[in-house]
Amino acid sequence: MAHRVYVDGQEGTTGLRLFDYLQARSDIELLRIDSDKRKDPAERARLLNAADVAFLCLPDAASRDAAAMVENPDTCLIDASTAFRTADDWVYGLPELAPGQRERIRASKRIANVGCHASAFVLLVRPLIDAGLLPPDYPFSAFSLTGYSGGGKQMIAAYEADQDGRLQAPRPYAMGQGHKHLPEMQLHGRLAAPPVFSPIVGPFLKGLSVSVPLQLGALPGIDAEQLLDAYRAHYADEPFVRILPFADDATLDGGAFDIQACNDTNRVDLVVFGNAERLTLVSRLDNLGKGAAGSAVQNMNVHLGLEDSVGLSV
Numbered sequence: 515m516a517h518r519v520y521v522d523g524q525e526g527t528t529g530l531r532l533f534d535y536l537q538a539r540s541d542i543e544l545l546r547i548d549s550d551k552r553k554d555p556a557e558r559a560r561l562l563n564a565a566d567v568a569f570l571c572l573p574d575a576a577s578r579d580a581a582a583m584v585e586n587p588d589t590c591l592i593d594a595s596t597a598f599r600t601a602d603d604w605v606y607g608l609p610e611l612a613p614g615q616r617e618r619i620r621a622s623k624r625i626a627n628v629g630c631h632a633s634a635f636v637l638l639v640r641p642l643i644d645a646g647l648l649p650p651d652y653p654f655s656a657f658s659l660t661g662y663s664g665g666g667k668q669m670i671a672a673y674e675a676d677q678d679g680r681l682q683a684p685r686p687y688a689m690g691q692g693h694k695h696l697p698e699m700q701l702h703g704r705l706a707a708p709p710v711f712s713p714i715v716g717p718f719l720k721g722l723s724v725s726v727p728l729q730l731g732a733l734p735g736i737d738a739e740q741l742l743d744a745y746r747a748h749y750a751d752e753p754f755v756r757i758l759p760f761a762d763d764a765t766l767d768g769g770a771f772d773i774q775a776c777n778d779t780n781r782v783d784l785v786v787f788g789n790a791e792r793l794t795l796v797s798r799l800d801n802l803g804k805g806a807a808g809s810a811v812q813n814m815n816v817h818l819g820l821e822d823s824v825g826l827s828v
């Protein structure tokens with residue numbers, strides 16, 4: 515029998531992308547809300563409680579309201595917002611996080627999907643901390659370059675309407691160190707303190723890359739190959755994680771890193787750049803794919819006991 519699936523927020527950026535993934539599947543029965551009722555609490559509550567899996571593709575406050583509407587103990591919620599990513603009674607929706615995470619996602623009815631910047635950061639640092647190669651109190655920092663679809667419908671509209679070209683240069687933001695992904699970066703990265711985090715939005719739709727610089731002088735005995743070995747061991751059986759060989763930037767992607775190379779896939783690429791003194795750990799993913807809707811589908815697959823990759827591309 516098909517799994518009944520409802521997308522609350524079906525006309526938003528993440529919701530539309532999820533629809534693309536789900537519509538094509540014969541094992542899914544999509545429960546649709548009439549467009550003019552999409553903010554009607556009674557209709558939303560009816561569909562949320564009729565679903566086996568309900569995706570919340572909503573702003574944080576609306577996600578909290580939606581979660582409170584669910585009375586059916588069999589409804590599994592997969593929330594795309596920031597609302598529950600560090601909550602004790604929700605499971606972090608990153609199957610690759612650590613041993614046992616897939617089983618936790620399978621067993622839980624409350625799955626908090628990842629933040630796009632946060633997942634790209636956590637996938638880089640967590641295996642190295644778990645392997646004892648980086649200390650949790652290392653003074654971490656990270657840059658993230660992202661496409662404007664990460665800001666949802668309003669930011670997409672602003673970029674599409676940019677008549678005077680003011681948005682055509684990259685724009686750093688959240689410089690006051692209050693970005694909403696910092697708590698999940700710290701908790702799920704297992705860091706002693708939040709990183710210094712510098713996101714930058716650029717004039718392209720999608721694609722995201724996080725860079726984490728490392729000063730090897732502060733990490734005696736550590737080199738790039740050890741870090742790559744730890745990635746290879748940790749991600750050995752992961753269908754969506756690709757470890758690139760140690761790189762100098764003159765050889766990869768024709769001389770400049772292509773942060774859109776994972777677009778339209780659910781893949782994340784990890785690469786280590788640098789020399790014997792200084793390294794940069796770099797990840798890239800599609801912020802709407804592995805950073806949002808693709809990852810939400812992967813979590814649903816895991817929860818339902820299916821192969822991670824059903825309906826997703828690498």
Ligand SMILES: NC(=O)C1=CN([C@@H]2O[C@H](COP(=O)(O)OP(=O)(O)OC[C@H]3O[C@@H](n4cnc5c(N)ncnc54)[C@H](OP(=O)(O)O)[C@@H]3O)[C@@H](O)[C@H]2O)C=CC1
Pocket residue numbers: 522523524525526527528529552553554570571572573574576594595596628629630663664665666667668801802805806
């Ligand atoms: N875009 C991205 O790359 C990522 C987004 N996310 C998260 O996913 C969630 C959705 O983001 P995104 O799709 O980008 O946002 P959008 O603004 O594009 O879409 C949000 C949708 O939610 C609807 N909505 C708002 N309030 C309510 C309500 N009270 N009841 C029902 N529907 C409501 C909106 O309705 P209307 O159509 O009327 O505007 C809109 O369709 C957010 O929490 C975001 O932080 C997570 C990872 C990445």
Ligand SMILES: CC(=O)N[C@@H](CCC(=O)OP(=O)(O)O)C(=O)O
Pocket residue numbers: 594595596628629630631660661662663664665669694695713715805
């Ligand atoms: C360009 C841009 O604004 N991007 C968003 C991140 C989008 C994302 O990951 O979504 P969550 O809000 O669910 O965490 C930001 O940095 O806030």
